[in-house]
Amino acid sequence: MQLPGTGFIWFNGQFVPWADAKVHVATHALHYGTAIFEGIRAYATPKGPAIVGLKEHVDRLFQSCAICEMPIKYSNAAVTEAIVESVRKNGYESCYIRPLAYRGYAQLGVDPTNCPVDLAIATWPHGAHFGDEARAKGVKLGVSSWRRMAPDTHPARAKASANYLNSALVIGEARRHGYDDGIALDVDGFVSEGSGNNVFLVMGGMIHTPSVGSSILSGITRGYVIRLAKERGLEVREERVPREMLYTADEVFVTGTAAEVTPVASVDGRKVGTGSRGPVTTALQNEYLGIVSGKIPDRHGWLSFVRS
Numbered sequence: 126m127q128l129p130g131t132g133f134i135w136f137n138g139q140f141v142p143w144a145d146a147k148v149h150v151a152t153h154a155l156h157y158g159t160a161i162f163e164g165i166r167a168y169a170t171p172k173g174p175a176i177v178g179l180k181e182h183v184d185r186l187f188q189s190c191a192i193c194e195m196p197i198k199y200s201n202a203a204v205t206e207a208i209v210e211s212v213r214k215n216g217y218e219s220c221y222i223r224p225l226a227y228r229g230y231a232q233l234g235v236d237p238t239n240c241p242v243d244l245a246i247a248t249w250p251h252g253a254h255f256g257d258e259a260r261a262k263g264v265k266l267g268v269s270s271w272r273r274m275a276p277d278t279h280p281a282r283a284k285a286s287a288n289y290l291n292s293a294l295v296i297g298e299a300r301r302h303g304y305d306d307g308i309a310l311d312v313d314g315f316v317s318e319g320s321g322n323n324v325f326l327v328m329g330g331m332i333h334t335p336s337v338g339s340s341i342l343s344g345i346t347r348g349y350v351i352r353l354a355k356e357r358g359l360e361v362r363e364e365r366v367p368r369e370m371l372y373t374a375d376e377v378f379v380t381g382t383a384a385e386v387t388p389v390a391s392v393d394g395r396k397v398g399t400g401s402r403g404p405v406t407t408a409l410q411n412e413y414l415g416i417v418s419g420k421i422p423d424r425h426g427w428l429s430f431v432r433s
């Protein structure tokens with residue numbers, strides 16, 4: 126994602142120019158990974174920019190902070206308003222939104238207790254994460270040699286920056302091997318998730334996706350897509366997914382705020398199904414993209430409009 130270098134960042138309660146939103150090198154989070162973030166998106170719609178899943182994302186930010194014992198000094202309502210105001214103030218029709226809560230500057234030493242929990246909200250323009258072509262043709266994934274963390278090590282359900290060292294290793298290895306992304310297995314060897322997306326398989330008209338017990342981030346897009354699939358009468362099983370199912374699935378796709386609904390063309394160099402976007406993936410992708418872009422009525426109340 127190319128950063129603009131311009132616009133305004135909400136920084137501990139005030140808007141500051143992009144270039145001035147700086148931290149000291151002795152910031153606790155830089156040393157020990159004590160930060161929580163969210164990835165949110167606003168899409169251009171006929172009624173102006175619409176933020177997708179605003180309530181769910183802000184709720185998850187607070188839940189992640191609760192898990193990691195990082196109390197945010199602003200209320201849920203104040204953070205929600207600051208996010209909306211960030212999109213408004215920067216004038217973007219569509220953008221990515223990155224709230225970041227982190228242990229700031231006070232003292233160094235692993236114990237974070239005396240370091241403030243600072244909050245910043247940055248916004249920037251954002252297109253298709255895997256590129257426009259991938260939306261139609263799919264991405265190439267490889268199973269990673271890096272596992273997701275064991276459940277009693279890092280809290281996978283928290284969108285904690287420290288977890289993203291694992292994600293960075295997964296995607297770094299995958300790109301080096303010529304894949305678009307990696308799929309990490311959980312500590313028991315079952316499918317967990319991609320570096321920044323959840324994984325779905327379609328087999329015989331049924332959908333399978335790893336359960337929250339497989340060290341996944343419980344994706345908001347994952348929840349939306351499960352709902353859309355069930356509304357279509359498809360059975361969705363959240364369960365342990367053995368790796369080998371990736372090689373026999375009719376369709377595989379990934380979901381995420383950035384990834385949206387992206388088909389998977391191959392796993393480990395093995396073609397998925399026919400190797401092109403399958404009918405279930407196509408239907409769910411069209412519906413998801415239709416809703417977020419305002420072309421299909423938002424019957425679930427997923428969109429928050431920025432201009433009243």
Ligand SMILES: Cc1ncc(COP(=O)(O)O)c(C=O)c1O
Binds near residue numbers: 164319344380
């Ligand atoms: C590790 C990981 N899993 C899954 C997801 C998908 O989550 P969401 O749909 O809430 O963006 C993300 C994206 O934030 C992620 O980073």
